[in-house]
Amino acid sequence: MNSILQLFQKTRRHSVSLCEPLEIEDYIPQPVDFASPPKWHLSHTTWFFEEMILKKFFENYEIFNPHFSFLFNSYYHTIGERAIRTERGTITRPTVKEVYEYRKYVEKYIEELLQKEVDLKLEELIILGINHEQQHQELLITDLKHTFSYNPIHPVYKENFNLTAQENEEEGWLKVPEGIYEIGFKGKGFHFDNEEGCHKIFLQEFEISKSLVTNKEFLEFMENGAYENFKFWLDEGWNWVTENNIKSPLYWKKINEKWFSYTLEGLKPIEPNHILTHISFYEAQAFATWKGLRLPTEFEWEVASNHLKWGKRWEWTYSAYLPYPNFKIAKGAVGEYNGKFMINQMVLRGSSTATPKGHERKTYRNFFHPKYRWQITGIRLAK
Template identity: 80%
Template sequence: MSVLSLFQETRAQTVALCAPLEIEDYVPQPVDFASPPKWHLSHSTWFFEEMILKKLVKEYKIFNPHFSFLFNSYYQTLGERAIRTERGTITRPTVKEVYEYRKYVDRHIEKLLQENQSLELEELIILGCNHEQQHQELLITDLKHTFSYNPIYPVYKEGFNLTAQKNSAEGWLSVNEGIYDIGFEGEGFHFDNEKGRHKVFLHDFKISKSLVTNKDYLEFMEAGGYDHFKLWLDEGWSWVQENQIKSPLYWKNIEGKWHSYTLEGLKLIEPDHILTHISFYEAQAFATWKGARLPTEFEWEVAADQFDWGNRWEWTYSAYLPYPNFQIAEGAVGEYNGKFMVSTMVLRGSSTATANGHERKTYRNFFHPKYRWQITGIRLAK
């Protein structure tokens, strides 16, 4: 696929994800960690304007001088930014103006690609597209979180559940003790946190071919899993107690039956569907209850070619740390991954909300252990 085609398809897909929305859906932000659709539409556009057009196009006329401040996320290099927790208060510019902004930037990027065939431009466009694909997933999961606050359980789109998958295999995969290569190798796009291919020693281990199901987790709940502190890390137990956690996110017990909010509305829990919307704390406690553990990210990567993945982001028992010889790039691009290498855990794989072609086995996703609004799941190891 040409870089131009990648750009056009990526930009069109973001707009397509917003097609089912009503104008009222674009703005609310009930929690600090999730952003409204209007902001995702704007920020992904800001990236192309700020990182490419302002840098490579002489006398480029920015669309709106306020947008650099409003739609910067965390790039200190690029100046001041709106407060993250207040993105939902930004009612102006309007949604109409945001779409005009996207079209304006798209025209200029397409024109630049016709005039400039440099490797630098190509790499920046590909990075921008992968950045936008990340925001496509966030747009959907953030929107679901916002919708979940609505007591009438709104439907985003019929047939767009994203959490109704079943396992295709069962049993355990055995991996022999040895020294293995970890990290990205070869051609193709990858993020800087995947670089630094290196060797790790692994002891013999087994890893499940299947992910934990709703039925499995219901058994944990019914056995008092949320009531026994010995199953939990101290920080996780504090999180459970302080937030009165009794079930996975979006689960609701209605007249004695467990339901889950989905993007198709409220649905009865299907026991054989793969569990989702689970925190690292819950994943670790469940694994302990089962007499197992979570795999490290290195075990996961070594075994990934031998089991199916892609339905859930899978928590690992690896802190998000730099690989050997990791280097932070110069400029704003260098703020993309490295500065978040603290207080977060690695997730591997991808999910049903991940853009096609965005997944690979060396991909290192990362979130704080308490978060569960992403489409996360559990794979056991021992």
């Protein structure tokens, strides 16, 4: 069995395994527009393989259901009309049972394709589809947590499954000398197009923390009244704080003068030495300012990454999500994957405890709007 087929099968099994603890009622709700229900993630990742690969490479392929291209397209204008993103949770039909049948149907034909000789273009699309599904696996679990957090009984997704109960392994500062450094992906192996355009940059000497900010450190920021003091915040961040009455990180609750956090194991007391998580860029920047420090740029982070222990949190950087030199948007639907989002987003580096193993690399450029914090995000400081 070839390695791509094995990776495809492993990836598809992992999506299903993430849903094993769920009840049928858990597959559908969508309380916010930026997060999608598990049923949609299972369907959309399957749609990608059918739409991008089987329709083009499998002769006389018969689509599973003609309505699915409309229902489970995400943002691909090239492919056509799609269901409104904010209404994904209203799609009660097809049923969960039919979605799993859809997955098996598409898998059967992809596996048939992979049993034959695979040309380079097909291989690249299959690998892209695998990485696309890995991205959605992380979104599936973080979206699900966000949905569960609305439930006042604090449901348990799975015992002994806490993605946020980690501590730092190192302390101190790493000094990086002034110099010219190469940034971006080079060599062989999968990478997204936004990592291409390997180029040189000049960096002044800087220091970057070997540890991430902990709950204890952020509690000091809160107790110092920083959420009520505009001077630490960017104007847009201060508007976000005041308009949304933000007083603490996402999922934190104060009960009888004690702080708790909702986790996938239910409501748990805040552990001071655990690494802070579920934080927005606005909060990360304000905390850094309060400390008299700053966030690293994505270039500083990448240069320092070989000497840091990373992978527990997506780490906010003070870099806007912009194209590297000579970046070009690919033709067709695949070209809509990254390039069109290069505005009003900030770059996060590293990976998190929800990132599928093997999906991380030091050149990976994740990106979100500064207000979002439902992903497993954290803060690393620089000076």
